[in-house]
Amino acid sequence: MPTLALIATGGTIAGAAASATDTTGYTAGALGADTLLAAVPQLANVAEIRAEQLFNLDSKDMTPGHWLALGRRARTLLDDPAIDGIVVTHGTDTLEETAAFLALTLASAKPVVLTAAMRPATSLSADGPMNLYNAACVAAHPESAGRGVLVSFGDAIFPALGVRKCQTHRLDAFTGGSAGAIGRTDPLHYFAPPPLRAWAHMPLAPGLDELPRVDVLHVGAGTPPALLDLMIANGARGIILALPGNGSLPAAWDSAVAGAVARGIPVVRASRVGMGPVARKTLDDRLGTRPAGELPASQARVALMLTLAAGDPALLDRLLADDYIP
Ligand code: SIN
Numbered sequence: 001m002p003t004l005a006l007i008a009t010g011g012t013i014a015g016a017a018a019s020a021t022d023t024t025g026y027t028a029g030a031l032g033a034d035t036l037l038a039a040v041p042q043l044a045n046v047a048e049i050r051a052e053q054l055f056n057l058d059s060k061d062m063t064p065g066h067w068l069a070l071g072r073r074a075r076t077l078l079d080d081p082a083i084d085g086i087v088v089t090h091g092t093d094t095l096e097e098t099a100a101f102l103a104l105t106l107a108s109a110k111p112v113v114l115t116a117a118m119r120p121a122t123s124l125s126a127d128g129p130m131n132l133y134n135a136a137c138v139a140a141h142p143e144s145a146g147r148g149v150l151v152s153f154g155d156a157i158f159p160a161l162g163v164r165k166c167q168t169h170r171l172d173a174f175t176g177g178s179a180g181a182i183g184r185t186d187p188l189h190y191f192a193p194p195p196l197r198a199w200a201h202m203p204l205a206p207g208l209d210e211l212p213r214v215d216v217l218h219v220g221a222g223t224p225p226a227l228l229d230l231m232i233a234n235g236a237r238g239i240i241l242a243l244p245g246n247g248s249l250p251a252a253w254d255s256a257v258a259g260a261v262a263r264g265i266p267v268v269r270a271s272r273v274g275m276g277p278v279a280r281k282t283l284d285d286r287l288g289t290r291p292a293g294e295l296p297a298s299q300a301r302v303a304l305m306l307t308l309a310a311g312d313p314a315l316l317d318r319l320l321a322d323d324y325i326p
Contacts, residue, residue, distance in 0.1 A: 002084035002140045004047040005077045008033035009070065009098075010057035011091030013128035015120030023169075026120040028058035028091055036089060039121065040129045047140045050083075059091025059098070064211040064305065067101040071204055078108040085111040085139035089132065092116040092165055092173055095151065099160035100299035103149040104306055104319055107201040111144035114151045114160070118171050127154070127171050134185035147182075147194045157183035157190070164296045166274055177294055178277055200318035202306045212308035214238040216297045218272055219249075225256035228267075238266045238304045241289075242297040247271050247278035254287060261288035266316065268304055270297035293320045 008014060010029025014036060017026030033051040043049055054073055055066060070088070077083045090098055099114050106112060115135035117128030135152040138144055149160035154172045162177030176182070183190035215236040217227055221244075231239060239260065243249055247269030249257065257267050270292035271278050278291040292300040303319040 002047045003082055004049050004136060004139050005083050005086045006033060006037070006049050006051040006089065006136075007070065007073060007077075007086060008036060008051065008053045008089045009055045009059070009062075009066070009091075011059050011089060011095075011116050012120050013089050013091075013115070013117035013131065014056060015117075016122045017120050020122060020124045023119050023123055026122070028120070029056040031121055032056070033089070036121070036128070036132060040133050042133055043136055046133070046136045047084075049087075049136065057091070059094040062091070062094045062098060064101075065209075067098055067302075068204065068209065068211070070098065071102060071105050074102060074106055074112060075204070078106065078110050078112070083110070085113070085144070087132070087135045087139050088112065088114045089135075090114050090116050092118060092153075094298075095174075096164050096296065097298050097302055099149055099151055099163055100295070100302040101306075103160035104200075104303060105202055105204050106149065107203065109146045111139045111141075111147065112149045113139040113144070114149070115153055118169070118173050134188070137185060137188050138183075141188060143190050143194075145194075150182075152185060155184055155186040156181035157185060161299060162294045162296075164274070164298065175275065177275065177296070179294070200315070202310055202315060202319070205309075208309055211305040212237040214240060214301045214304045214308065216240045216242055216270075216301055218242045219244065219253070221250075223250075225250075225253040228253070228256045228260055232260060232263075232265055236265070237308055238268070240268045240270050240292070240297045240301045240304065242270050242272040243278075244272060246276075247281070247291055249283060249287075249289070254283075257289060258287045266290065266304060266307070266313065268292050268300050268316075268320070270295070270300045272297070290316060290320065295320060
């Protein structure tokens with residue numbers, strides 16, 4: 001039987017409400033890892049599980065400092081020959097950012113699987129126990145090896161890069177971007193042969209204790225380009241533009257974007273559309289921008305933070321490379 005580490009970080013999966021029918025007015029990150037495990041005694045048939053509580057947060061309060069602490073703890077556990085894989089329980093709200101951070105910084109053949117829940121643990125028909133059980137089954141499965149960081153949620157298995165929350169309340173709250181789900185847990189099976197994607201990694205440097213600030217700016221019809229300079233003046237060292245359509249930059253933004261790039265502030269074109277890649281356009285050569293490829297704005301932000309931390313502008317091309325290996 002494999003040995004899995006369970007790193008609990010909070011979220012609705014560890015949430016508690018006063019009433020079993022309350023699925024909105026609850027406290028996320030209220031229950032400990034031991035309580036989550038106790039709710040799923042069937043896990044004893046899947047793996048020996050060593051649980052630890054790293055944080056107990058509502059994931060809206062997660063910061064890059066938490067990503068760094070989690071990444072370091074996961075690295076230590078992956079390097080332990082006694083550990084065969086890791087399950088991370090997390091809130092759904094910023095799971096896609098944490099998943100991207102782990103995917104971009106951890107290179108390991110051992111599975112790392114994030115899971116979460118939409119209903120608090122105290123609710124009627126809570127989804128957390130089955131999601132936790134399925135995540136452990138995915139982490140324990142021999143075919144999960146070498147697939148990078150995965151997200152197991154709502155009976156689907158997604159690669160971490162490209163995953164995004166797509167529903168505010170429904171139980172099927174995640175989608176996997178263009179690659180979609182690579183497998184299902186009802187029952188557990190995989191469709192895609194590994195590796196899914198030759199993602200580059202940026203291992204965490206020992207002294208790295210914070211990440212450079214990168215902001216996401218949502219651009220709508222008529223949004224003033226002066227916002228770009230305000231964010232830079234306020235300390236942003238890189239900008240992700242969540243733009244209409246295929247990362248379509250309004251003409252009025254050309255000079256502000258070119259000016260930012262000329263001052264050494266990288267600007268990435270992502271899309272405010274929920275699904276679909278952002279492809280390179282001639283304006284990228286003209287203005288010096290970079291398309292986000294398959295990553296949603298939230299994950300492109302993580303990639304740009306890591307690039308700036310590494311001080312290696314070429315890393316962004318490798319982290320955002322849009323050549324899927326199906
Ligand atoms: C959170 O993200 O921690 C709260 C919401 C959730 O987990 O669904």
